[in-house]
Amino acid sequence: MSEEMTSLERCLATIRYEPHDRVPVDLHNFMMTVVGSKLPPEKLYQDGQVLGEAQVAAWKRFGHDMLLIENGTAALAEACGCEVNYAEDSAPRIEKPFLKDLSEISKLRKPDPSKSPLCRAVLDATRFVLDQIGDRVYVMGRADQGPFDLACMLAGTVPLMMEMRTGKNDDLIFQLLEYTTEAYLLYANMFKQMGCPGTSLGEALCSPDVISPTMYKKYGLPYGKKVVTALQSDDFFVAYHTCGNTTKIIGLMVETGAKILEFDYTCNKAAAKSATAGKATLLGPIDPSGVLHQGSIEDVETACREALEILAPDGGFILGPGCALPPTAPPEAIDKLIECAKTYGRY
16 A cells, blocks of 8 residues: 555544554654743643644654644643642643542532633644644544543542542542543543544553552543543544553453553553454554663664564554653654654555
8 A cells, every 4th residue: 555645544544443554653742842942831831822833843843643732631630620830841740639638529610621721722732733734634632631540630649549448438439530530521522522533531540550450440440431432433532541561451441442542661562462453553652761762763763663563463553652752852763763654664
């Protein structure tokens, strides 16, 4: 097959397990795109026009197939009441939990992402990119944190996980997870309504590096299934993101029904391929720090070729970083990543 497909066509064909010319490439590069900006971070990450223009400029430079539009992991938590901390060379972060303990759940109010600074910026940036190049590339407006991770941000990761270990306040935990599920869906549907082909469901803390598979099956998986069922359609796809070594739960991640699973370099590639074959498309898994940021060009090529050899056969694979790229990742490493997909990822 000749390379006549647009990036959008290539990505959609990959996700649907239809014939396509080569493995697509995504870049998780929102921090990298704004390096050199003169704006202070509290203005930069709240300016959708600036973020959108930076994403389009990066696409013109690299020519990747899938654009991931976001401004970090704090956006939806801010909309739900959390205070945000801004620092140089870092994405916005939550200052502290909104809830002092689970007894304060009644203080939570329905968020309005369209009026919250960080969410509004992502919505504006995504709309700008769609208007500019959405007919040619896959534009993923990322709906930030899923139910489990958002609950941890609102209640505090350590206190909430201690509550989960005891199970004594499950009624309050499930009440919180129902709230975060509805908050996530409210935000995610805004990307669907504006015409994005897909969004993300970020659940980094569901990783076996953080909680056990048993806890995941009780507190994480049911809500992942719920949002995917409510949101995903034949022309709108959910990308489920979990950090770390997800080998133990990759089969459970498939059970969410998400058509894209974002996975890290520590996950067993062969196991991931076996679990997802014909069911979900894998996105990743190149080490963003150790390889793409700190490694040599030879390291990048070696990692990409290994990933392509294991994951590309029979489709269902998008090559890219396993998580967000550091802001100072060298452009030459990104060039090599894309070159590898075009050279070794052809069908």
